[in-house]
Amino acid sequence: MAEGPIPDSNALRQQVDEAFACADYARAHALLTQLWQLRPDASTAAYLVGRFEKLRGHIALAPCRLAILRSFTVEPAIGLLRAMAFAAGIDLEVHLGDFNTYFQEMLDAASTLYAFRPDVVILAVQACDIVPDLWTGFADLDAAGVQAAKDRTAATYRQIIETFRSRCPAHIILHSLQIPSAPALGVLDATAEHGQSAAFRQINDELAHLARAHKNVYLFDYDRLIARRGEAAWSDPRKWLTARLPIAAGELVHLARAWMRFLHPITGKVCKALVVDLDNTLWGGVIGEDGLEGIKLDEAYPGAAFQAVQRTMLDLYRRGIILAICSKNNPAEALEAIAQHRGMLLRPEHFAAVRINWNDKATNLREIAGELNIGIDSLAFMDDNPVERTWVREQLPEVTVLELPADPMGFAPALRDSPVFERLAISEEDRERGRMYAEQRQRAELQATAGSLEDFYRSLQMSVEIALVTPATLARTAQLTQKTNQFNLTTKRYTEQQIAELSAAPGGRVYNVRVADRFGDNGLVGVVITRQVNEDCEVDTFLLSCRVIGRTVETAILAIVAQEAAKAGAKTLGGWFVPSKKNAPAKDFYRQHALTSTREKDGATWWQLPLPAAALVCPAWIDLRMSPGETK
Amino acid sequence: MDETIATQVRQIAADLFQVPLDKVTPASSPETLEAWDSVGHLNLVLALESQLGISLAPEDIEKMKTIADVIALVQERSK
Secondary structure (H helix, E strand, O other): OOOOOOOOHHHHHHHHHHHHHOOOHHHHHHHHHHHHHHOOOHHHHHHHHHHHHHHEOOEOOEEEEEEEEEOOOOHHHHHHHHHHHHHOOEEEEEEEOOOOOHHHHHHOOOOHHHHHOOOEEEEEOOHHHHOHHHHOOHHHOOHHHHHHHHHHHHHHHHHHHHHHHHHOOOEEEEEOOOOOOOOOOHHHHHOOOOOHHHHHHHHHHHHHHHHHHOOOEEEEOHHHHHHHHOHHHHEOHHHHHHHOOOEOHHHHHHHHHHHHHHHHHHOOOOOOEEEEOOEOOOEEOOHHHHHHHHOEOOOOOOHHHHHHHHHHHHHHHHOOOEEEEEEOOOHHHHHHHHHHOOOOOOOHHHEEEEEEOOOOHHHHHHHHHHHHOOOHHHEEEEOOOHHHHHHHHHHOOOOEEOOOOOOHHHHHHHHHHOHHHOOOOOOHHHHHHHHHHHHHHHHHHHHHHOOOHHHHHHHHOEEEEEEEOOHHHHHHHHHHHHHOOOEEOOOOOOOHHHHHHHHHOOOEEEEEEEEEEOOEEEEEEEEEEEEEEOOEEEEEEEEEOOOOOOOOHHHHHHHHHHHHHHHOOOOEEEEEEOOOOOOHHHOOHHHHOOOEEEEEEOOEEEEEEEOOOOOOOOOOOEEEEEOOOOOO | OOHHHHHHHHHHHHHHOOOOHHHOOOOOOOOOOOOOOHHHHHHHHHHHHHHHOOOOOHHHHHHOOOHHHHHHHHHHHHO
């Protein structure tokens, strides 16, 4: 398909003015973003910042207060950074420290840094400024001198971070130190035991260690950025000597981009799912015309470009990004290629939602978001066809549409360069997410084919394991109370500390629920907290992740909770239903299980039933186990 | 005078100093454009270098007293 005419930047600016004139701010935002993609340079940045200042209040922007403490000139990068942030929906307010005052600013509680109340601090300090003796004076140092310089530097960073952290919870981004490209020992440096490069690498290892040891501290590999760009292109020695600016004019935008890779996940401007096209995106050629043998997908050129895309997608999948397909094709042919083609690195089990049909892509994307139960603004879309990209951009401006070059060899790099897939921490749950969504899709397909609901439950072969909370499950238990909204009877949010206290309280019990079925293990997906006072057992919290609701698991759990309470001598089991904006799915839970409502208070309803409750039993299709755990 | 270069320089200055294009004339200088301070001067140099593909020496940078100076310099360096 032919590309539409590419609007030039003057035409776009004119359209921006028109959008402002008729107060169409969403369109102005979209046009400004487009303008930035077209010409990401300093004058466009200045223009964007000026226009976005006027959009403030008219469009949703996430505010973020960024302090940059530095040892060199970064001012010319700030305009670029603010423009990029605006385009990404982030309203950045920047505080710049004076040259080389980072130490004082961090240590002095009365400094302008603390008065600024930053959300994020970037510590942009250069190797030649913080350890000049290792940088230019290396040849004069003996082994002990090198060690002393390394120790002193690591100690400086440790003191800065620990002091700052004790006063302020802001995120901290540390620049790694540049490793000298022309070391004092010449070629021998790489081999030498106490070489100059090794000394800087060891300091960088210390910084990584420091980042791991503190919450919300991250190491930005500045040295690798310079290596990627090429040191000769990156550096401008004359500007360094005259303006303390070590970076060449054309490279500043890459520094700002690298910072944005942290600011995206910090401000939540990330995507949860990547939706991809198939023909000429996931493989070369058109499956409907070229057939299984004709499409290009292997280790050789040009099929390798598409394997590179798939390999990058696998990296994202393991990072917790959900993958989905949106393609105009005959489903049978396309699915056969995904399942059978020898060159495919991705298989059907990697995809959580699949729309292969002839509907328009905006409609399909809306459906995919619905099926995955995530917002449309959580979707990223990748398609080689510029017409489809334009269509989606116009129909669904909330979707992040990846801009791709014409040459497929550039697809994987474009995907890797997108900041919306960056994460600052990856949990066990993130790593398992893709698999769980794909299993959910298979369950839904089974439900569509199974006859009665009971047949469906039976075919799932569910097993439910209930156990008391342990130190190892405290974090996940607290997280579930904080994140579960739908099937949550009281929506009480607890910290790990509070969960531990509830568990240790007299008569208190905190139950963990794990659910597995023939498609896989859902992991720890439910929490029940009860408190027994004399002969009355109160359900303080009863929640279940939306992954497993509607499968009678909740009946099994309530049955065992009632049984355990009766065993402990309780004569009644009762609990509040506290309505929230989102917990309608749990509204009739107690009524459906033969509890009766006896009183109301502030919109909440108290339900109870006498124990032992013979009618409350675990459904026959669930294999239920109560782990003994520690007895209290 | 090369009109294309003159317009490009004026447009870059207008963007960076956040004024309409017609407010940037050959006579414009740090005295007439409020945002043309020392940081603005550095930003202007960097924008000229990266957007027009030229390289400016410290000696050049000192000579940029008015927009006319800048246009003449860019023309010289673009040859």
